[in-house]
Amino acid sequence: MNTKIDCRGLACPAPVLKTKELIEQEQPENLVVVVDNEAAKENVTRFMEHQGFAVSTSVEGSDFQVSGRAEGGAKAAPVKTVEPEELKQKIMVMVGTDRMGYGDDDLGLKLMVSFLKTLKEMGGELWRLVFVNNGVKMTVSESEVLPVLKELEEGGVHVLVCGTCLNHFNLLEKKVVGETTNMLDIVTAMQLADKVINI
Amino acid sequence: MAFPTDENVIVGLDRADDAGVYRVNDDLALIQTVDFFTPIVDDPYWFGQIAAANALSDVYAMGGIPKTAMNLVGFPIGEMDISILREIIEGGIEKMKEAGVVLVGGHSVEDAELKYGLSVTGFIHPDRVLTKKNLKDGDHLILTKPLGTGIVNTAIKGGIASPKVIERVTHLMARLNRKPAEIMSRYEVHACTDITGFGLIGHLAEMVLDSVNGIRLQSEKIPIIPEAQEYAQMGFIPAGAYRNREFRASMTEFAPSVDRFLQDLLFDPQTSGGLLICVSKKDSRALEKELKTDGVQDAVIIGEVVKNGGEKIFVQ
Numbered sequence: 001m002n003t004k005i006d007c008r009g010l011a012c013p014a015p016v017l018k019t020k021e022l023i024e025q026e027q028p029e030n031l032v033v034v035v036d037n038e039a040a041k042e043n044v045t046r047f048m049e050h051q052g053f054a055v056s057t058s059v060e061g062s063d064f065q066v067s068g069r070a071e072g073g074a075k076a077a078p079v080k081t082v083e084p085e086e087l088k089q090k091i092m093v094m095v096g097t098d099r100m101g102y103g104d105d106d107l108g109l110k111l112m113v114s115f116l117k118t119l120k121e122m123g124g125e126l127w128r129l130v131f132v133n134n135g136v137k138m139t140v141s142e143s144e145v146l147p148v149l150k151e152l153e154e155g156g157v158h159v160l161v162c163g164t165c166l167n168h169f170n171l172l173e174k175k176v177v178g179e180t181t182n183m184l185d186i187v188t189a190m191q192l193a194d195k196v197i198n199i
Numbered sequence: 200m201a202f203p204t205d206e207n208v209i210v211g212l213d214r215a216d217d218a219g220v221y222r223v224n225d226d227l228a229l230i231q232t233v234d235f236f237t238p239i240v241d242d243p244y245w246f247g248q249i250a251a252a253n254a255l256s257d258v259y260a261m262g263g264i265p266k267t268a269m270n271l272v273g274f275p276i277g278e279m280d281i282s283i284l285r286e287i288i289e290g291g292i293e294k295m296k297e298a299g300v301v302l303v304g305g306h307s308v309e310d311a312e313l314k315y316g317l318s319v320t321g322f323i324h325p326d327r328v329l330t331k332k333n334l335k336d337g338d339h340l341i342l343t344k345p346l347g348t349g350i351v352n353t354a355i356k357g358g359i360a361s362p363k364v365i366e367r368v369t370h371l372m373a374r375l376n377r378k379p380a381e382i383m384s385r386y387e388v389h390a391c392t393d394i395t396g397f398g399l400i401g402h403l404a405e406m407v408l409d410s411v412n413g414i415r416l417q418s419e420k421i422p423i424i425p426e427a428q429e430y431a432q433m434g435f436i437p438a439g440a441y442r443n444r445e446f447r448a449s450m451t452e453f454a455p456s457v458d459r460f461l462q463d464l465l466f467d468p469q470t471s472g473g474l475l476i477c478v479s480k481k482d483s484r485a486l487e488k489e490l491k492t493d494g495v496q497d498a499v500i501i502g503e504v505v506k507n508g509g510e511k512i513f514v515q
Contacts, residue, residue: 013357016434039441043434050433147494154370156363 003028007044008036008063015040016047023051033066041066090127092193093119094186095135100199112138115199116145120152128189131178132162135199140174149177160185209328210261215405216330217257217392220323228325232257235271235316239352239470240369243283247290247315248373253395253471254317255298259380260393260474261330263323265298270305273314287315298377327384329391331406338389338504339483340414343379343490344473345497346399346464347427348372349437354430364426371424372471379474379495386486387479394472398443400465402475403512404450413508416465417515418457422497423464431460431467439468447512454515465514473497477504 005022007015015035022028031053033044041057041064048055053068099108100115116138119126129152131139138145139161153159159178166172166180190196202212209228210220218232234254238246251268258265270291274284284307295302300319351368354360360368376393383391392402399421403414430436443466453462478486483500490498505513 012438013353013435017357037438038445039436039438042441043436045434046432046436047434147492147496150494151496154367156366 002030002032004032004034006034007040008034010035010040011037012039012043016043019044019047029070031068033068034060034063035066036063038064040064089125089194090192091122091125091195091197092128092130092189093126093197093199094130094132095138095199096133097199098134098137112199113145117148120148120155124156126152126157127193128158128160129178130160130162130181130186130189132165132186136161136165136169136171136175139177140171141176142174146177153177160189162186209325210330214330214332217260218263218321220261220263220325220328222325226324228323228328230258230261230263230265230321230323231319232321233271233316233318235273235314236470237312237314239372240355240365242369243286244290244293245369245373247287247292248294249290249369249471250287250315251291251294251298251317252373252375254319255294255300256376256393256395256471256474258319258321259376260391261321261323262327262380262384262388262391263321265300265319265321267303268295268300268317268319269303270307271314271316271318272305272307273310273312274307275311275313276309279313283313287313291315291317294373294375298375329388331390331392331402332410333389334406334410334412334477334504335389335479336412336504336506337480338477339480339500340403340416340502340504341476341478341483341487341490341498342394342399342422342473342501343376343476343495343498344371344374344394344469345422345424346394346467346469346472347424347431348469348472349398349440349467350427350430350435350464351424352470353437354426354433354435357435359430359433359435360426368424374471376474378493379476379490379498382489382493382495383474383476383478383486385489386482388476388482388486389479390477392475394469394475396439396443396468398440398466398468399475400447400451400512401443404447404510406475406477407450407508407510407512410510411507413505413511413513414502415505415508415513415515416502418454418461418465420499420501421461421465422499422501423461427464427467428460431463436463437468440466443468450510451512451514454513457514462514 048068100111160181161178207222
């Protein structure tokens, strides 16, 4: 089937979107897209190639013709929105201390730092990271794990820090990462999470 | 056109740099800059943050400290609810707070299309002004944010970007260049600029123009937003990237091994992009390390200044 569409007068990304719509609806074997600017020509070429077409271009006066032929007769695959993997579960990690385990305090701090640095290995399933009691000290300006927490936060993990606790230790002004939170939020998060891990 | 000038102008209109610099006395110079644009994200609060971070960036790129700012607003009164403007300005103020900048005024006009930005004034020592020039042979180049915001924004316009990608790129554009500017002040830095509409290559071209130097880029080192590559392959590339390429094609040489989509990314116009820091070779590793450990995770050495490079950019 031969199909021709006119995308003259359209600015990017409109020509690509029209081409995408046509390929999805009609799955043509041969397709010609007429555009009137260099950027649209380049972008439509890239898109058709990405969809498995063999592409050639020609100049027609001040316009360009981008012609595609579905390679090996294969139908072009419909375009999917690039979605990240579906989350399998939502994990909430509660950090109630700045030391991991009991015994030696220096060792406990080292372990806690190492724990927080390694948390990212949970990948997209790590949903919320909540700091309460002495744990809030990991989120203030002296903490050595700030870059790690910021990275988690930028990666989409919700970092929550207990406001009452910050207030108790007089650290409200010194918190640099995470969102100040309250007990209602924490309880609600526990209810929504698939798994709550307590440290 | 002849522009009036005087002896206290350190950086003026005669050289296209990030901001103007005016000497007040031997210890103090003023940095002045202004920037505003139409919305690039749907959320007004985040648009305010991005516009403010983008305007403040020019002061950081000169090595200075921003001090005061004024709002610039164009608003379609009657067509848009005034609460939107309030959210935009709240976003802007949030960024100004983070930068330690005070809002001292502003001006708004009725406009067919919404626009927001800032005029910013900063301080710097007159001897410590960093411009785009003054590259030295062997210097290393550090880039502090990944490339690809123009391509991702085009994909967002096309409705194919996922909410997670939109959120990530929004946060990236809203991130201040304050931290890298503070950190680089402790190292032997020869030149600096921020990456905006001309793309990485466009800004590198400005740096080597009228010099004897060239630039060699290690393409595999250049940080990019992961999704930008797929969007580029799908043809979601802003027209500005093609214009940038056309404008600087004669100054650029790509090794055959450099993928076409990576080439696209090097010309991609950035919104509120990172700093491009030209630092002495002896300091570059230490600066890169301090940036990485102090919250500027994406910072990486991407290339070097080469002698007798004939104003060219070689991409390997």
